[in-house]
Amino acid sequence: MTEDTCLITVINEERIAQARAQMPEEHLLIELAETFKLLGDPTRVKILQALAITELCVCDLAALLEMTSSAISHQLRLLRARGIVRFRKAGKVVYYNLDDSHVQTLVEVSLRHAAEC
Amino acid sequence: MTEDTCLITVINEERIAQARAQMPEEHLLIELAETFKLLGDPTRVKILQALAITELCVCDLAALLEMTSSAISHQLRLLRARGIVRFRKAGKVVYYNLDDSHVQTLVEVSLRHAAEC
DNA sequence: TAAACGATTGAGCAACTATTCAATTAAGGA
């Protein structure tokens, strides 16, 4: 991390200034990336899509995705930590729901777009 | 990958059937996850956000994000590969633009939501 | 109370990823 060429060489100073002025705060962009990263995994996308259709317990999700309940549980923990899913206990069984309608619309919008390609 | 408990134990058979029937095709969900994964990195989100404001060359992006142009170039390659950015050459300088308006609105919508939290 | 079962958790591992570093390409200017 010494002075790299391109930390000095600047070609369009005004544009950089403009971008810098209009860019959202860094922590906001990092937050954003965190959320996208969470959606950026096939298993988690499938879980979210399934929960968008109906409430399911860990075991059902495991059966649906043909994975171990351990693997599912690990992923649900991440989704829980970001408040994307919520759960309710019914005895031994834990049912999961989507808790973030925004994420749901995000997935819907993206799916529509993906389907167009 | 033998017969795991939860590949057999099913609690809500009808719900699983319903989810299975309504779930989008697997390859579509995987595509979706690929796109989200690409957005799920701070550097790439910053690049996209900057390009949403103004056209910039590799060097400018490097200066703006305080990173080496090599690191930026590597990330641009990934974004290019998915058709999210396009470029035009002006002599030695390569200018990058957003090429996917959908991704742009995706980021905008998400930013608005992130800002609300 | 003990056994059974759904779910969670932590350690470990293999696969992946973002950056660095060095080498190379392509274009411009001396």
Added chain:
DNA sequence: TCCTTAATTGAATAGTTGCTCAATCGTTTA
């Protein structure tokens, strides 16, 4: 032509991640 510079590329590396496996927790029921 040679030198400089913007950009790209490949290899190497440090850090991350998703799954497995085994152990454990909490609840039900025999």
